[in-house]
Amino acid sequence: MARNFGGHLRFKETGEKIVRRCNGLPLAAKAIGSLLRTVKYHQEWERIYESEIWNLPEEQCGIIPALRLSYHHLPSYLKRCFAYCSILPKDYEFEEEEIILLWRAEGLLQQKAIPQIKDLGHQYFQDLVSRSFFQISSKDEFRFVMHDLINDLAQVVAGEIFSKLESDKQQKFSNRTRHSSYIVSKYDRMKKFEAFNQVKSLRTFLPLRLSRYQRAFLTNVVLVDLLPRLGYFRVLSLCGYEIFELPDVFENLRHVRYLNFSDTNIKCLPDSLCTLYHLETLLLKGCFKLQKLPSKMGNLVNLHDLDIRGVKSIERMPFGIDKLTNLQRLSDFIIGEGDGHRMRELKYLSNLKGDICLSGLENINGQDAREARLDEKEMIDRLVLHWSKKFEESGNTEDEEWVLDSLCPPKKLQQLVIENYGGAKFSTWIADSSFKHMLSLELRNCKNCKSLPSIARLPLLKDLSIGGLDEVHKIGVELFGANQSNAFASLETLHFEIMPNWEEWDSCEGDEQASKFPSLLELSIRECPQLLGRLPTFLQSLQKLEIYKCRRLVVSISSFLSLCELSIEGCEQLVYEGSSSPEEVTSLKNVS
Template sequence: MGGIGKTTLAQLVYNDSRVDNHFDLKAWVCVSEDFKMEEITKSILRSVSSESSNAGDDLNKLQTELEKKLVEKKLLLILDDFWLQNYDDWSRLISPFGVGTTIVVTTRDKTVSSMVGTIPDYKLPTLSDDDCISILTQHALGAKDFSGHPNLGEFVVQIAKRCKGLPLAAKTIGGLLRNKVDIGKWKEILKSEIWNLPEERSNIFQALRLSYHHLPADLKRCFAYCALLPKDYEFTEEEIVLLWMAEGFLRVEATKQSEDLGHEYFQELVQRSFFEISNKDDSRYIMHDLINDLAHSVAKDICFRVEGDKALNVSSHARHSSYIGGRKDRIKMFQVFYGKKGLRTFLPLKMPEGWRYISNQVLSELLPEFKYLRVFSLQGCYLTEFPNIIGDLVHLRYLNFSGTIIKTLPDSICKLYNLETLLLRGCSRLEEFPSEMRFLINLRHLDIRGADSIKMMPMGIGELTNFQTLTNFVVSQDNGRKIREMENLSNLKGGLVISELQNVVKAQDAWVAGLCYKSNLRDLALEWSYNFAGEEIHKDILDSLQPPKMLERLTIECYGGETFPNWFGDPSFGKLSILDLYYCPNCTLLPAVGRLTSLKSLSIRRMSKVKKVGANIFGKDLSINAFPSLERLRFQDMPEWEEWDPCEVDENVRSFQHLHELIISNCPKLLGSLPNRLPSLKKLKINLCQQLRSLPSCLPSLERLVIQECEKLVVSLSSLPKLSDLEINGCQEVSSTSCANSGSFIERVSLSDISKFTSPMEGMMLGLIKAERLFIYVDVRS
């Protein structure tokens, strides 16, 4: 049965910390009815390895590669929503997995369960009425029960019974009644005729349809449009909002931006459980299969999906289309599009790895028919150029060439005066823009992330004052492309990278850009070229590029100044949570960032002239607790760093109180001392610090310790009561009175290349009772 909670239960298991500790690798694959063994195998490969596969669609090569990745590894594999009933295919699918693999399958089909099971299956029961009441009130009233609203009690009980023990139904109806405490609304839902409609898929579809029925009209249209999304397709909020905007679904008053309304609509559908956060990536969303079926049902003839060679009977009234094709999409697949002259949307989705090859005949024959297109995408297609006919699609609002290999855009694109969104992400060979792009006066979103061959911005880019998204600004010395062109781009939001800053000749030009006034920027990266990292003018330029106070993330790369400007580290940047300083070769002093109250992550890398980290980084007033929110700290590739003075003179001053993770890598001259009082530290990793002699003395929360190639370091395990994961490869001495660590037991141990190892054998063995892995190689040299 759908909607009973199979996937939710599997997610709870998958995300449990105890499961993380037990398995080396995890993979989650949504299988659904469209079973493709190659795609499933590739999905598992992507989960267990960060390296891209060269096996293509060759199943034998894919499985051989997967088998190699799993040698001596413990894998948890979830196969969600499994329908396959062919035992030979099942046997082939699982052939790469050995004894270290545990497979959990969720399915609605008892036949499938019998075929794949090696232990008795677990049939998830429906919920009790009390549990349904709990879910319903949690989503409707934000409470575990209705005790706070006793007048609603009768209606809560009756509606919960109508949900027939199905959590998705209770959750969806709860979303419909969210924050509604008026009896009339609850009575209206209870008495709705939709509950009595015949539906072969059980009561849950009536509950879902009821939730849709009570959506506002504009939200109904936005939700129905999502019928274009294939099952198990993961999408971002921004992706959907931009599509809604292009279709004209977001009608706003003059005081509100379309995008803001779109985000409100999207979150409303999240609150009502039409969209759910993906269990694999919390920045993406997914629709439950039954919700997807509902969208398809309510969209009727307006939306259609082309999936492979499936036969379709498409209405002449169809307006929106998506297609899920293969690597080579020939003209036959697109026969269904002929004659659909009223089409508004042409959207390829769910592309497999690699290029999608689309016939030139498709473009030359179909595009002239699609004169009313608002949304057009060729994302991921193997295209080196695009015909000028694109300029005839004058109604286009949304154009996506991301992931193609085009070198230039057709000049005719500059005639698309209605264009709002232009996506060129990952167009690595794109070198330049058309000369008259300044005429695209309605352009609001330009994404050129990963289009690293672009050397300059479009001429007159400063005239495109409707920009909200501009992912990169490549600075040039040419008029019309200088950094001062940013002055009038006052509506920029989200993230922005300003690169090639060595082309700023005058600091005054940087000040004119007015970054500090662009209050909606949240993520900013300022980058100079590696070849120009030695110029002192950089400090004046950086001083003039002071960001807005609401900034949340800041990256500085290849900065050539010896010191940082005064605004750096000012506590007025109260939202700044991530700071990354990379390759500042002339810098001798780190900036005073210890007073940034929201800073959670600090990364300092390739600062080749820094010799001491001390009071300068904490700030002027050492009586104030520095780094009050810092959780992650990394120092890497600092060849001259010798001393870390933690300034722990005053017992009442506590810095780094919330630090969870500390990484020190390739700092060969560092002697110490590291901060001693790190009460919250859970992970400590130190490698290639050949002169370091001791670790912090007080690490009561440390769970994972990794030491690599620190020849003079002496490691004491006696004061690490929560240590569970220990890896030491290369150090002077390891000592411990007992590895048992006050009743806590180490689960994973790897010790090698240690000059001296001192620990009572009884205590050591006692501490390793729970060890799942043990590797000790001791070379006693003295």
């Protein structure tokens, strides 16, 4: 016991001496603290304290010794990943997946470094976050940023191999430059790209936008002259440019691993793109005018990521998708009219993970749905099941129920959206308690459904949104489930919207032993004009209440002791029971 106490004391004393060397700089102290957490033995702490790096003059390169020391102790594979991020401009906010895809394209994710880790890119990224090289953005909790001093450090360790264009000023690249980036301007003219005339073996061409909504125009000389000359690309992005057509030059770019044409105006992709046998990532998000994918997509056997979110003009998937057995992320799988059997191609894509939207489900039958084997794809965490709006009233309800029954997803699913489903009832698997990882459920525009599934038993469900269910007249015991002792134990947000015939909400308050909505923080009921009666009175945790165009609903806030925000509009019967009024409820901060 005494020896153990002495060991802790030595660690503490050494740690304090090291922190004092940071001269009171918070970033330096944080970086050193992150480094010390990875070091197990006191002797290593002493070596860090006695390192000669502390004595290197900061004036020579402008890098604080503590930051240099943190980089010095990174594993070699993380050093390479960090150095690559030197092409990111200061204050640029980025997503984790964005960086991981670039690392992979450049061959920086080496499985032999950490052989037991399945999601290697995520592990690398989180290691750099934990060591304070990346920080969560103060503006967006889902994005990250590099501190200016960390960005300076990255540029110093990266050297001439990595370069970035600063604004539109004249700049020269070294002939050793392999990776480049620049901030997109509204008009990117040829003068901006003169620096690329010095490089012959460029591997990264990466324009970066400070806003996704920024409109930008690119000189055509870059497309028809510059890009074909740079045949060693691993990463090529034209994201966000007002480009309507791509030149048919991909046969000259055989080394490409990553292509990003998101948010462009392209209408089609050249057939030569399908000769890129090394291509791993193809990003087409927000290409609203893109009408179809190339017919020989099946040749891209090394493709890992295909993102076509927001590409509404594509009516079907090309043949050969079943050959893309390395595919991990497929944002959308679209079944065209008469192509129901194509749904079966999904069974060969056993590595799918993350988000996927299955649309055109009005074109399949139950057997097609069953052979997709969704339940075996355990790494899918968000699933959208989408039927066409045109079909919702004309389809056969029994056939649609068979399809939904057959689309049972994996048990580890976290988020589920069902949209425009035409059946009269929901499948029992939706409410199965074995979906214990389910966090979010949305039921939208399922016009023929007459009742809701008994989803109260889903133990971790936090967000529930129900809207456009025209045939639902009553919500009650079928939602809570019979003899359910702790209904919606984890639910935090509950939204009802556009329920034109919903008349009664039976909250089963007579069951005194049942606890319902113990964690509910936000309740919204919008455009439910026939809803009668009162809201449940047992919502003790409720903080935000919104009622909009529910003219027959009686609203009383006397029992909502934690209410902070109240918004009511279009309710003819609004009462305040007892002595309380909105102004007298002391927890209220916002009333409208």
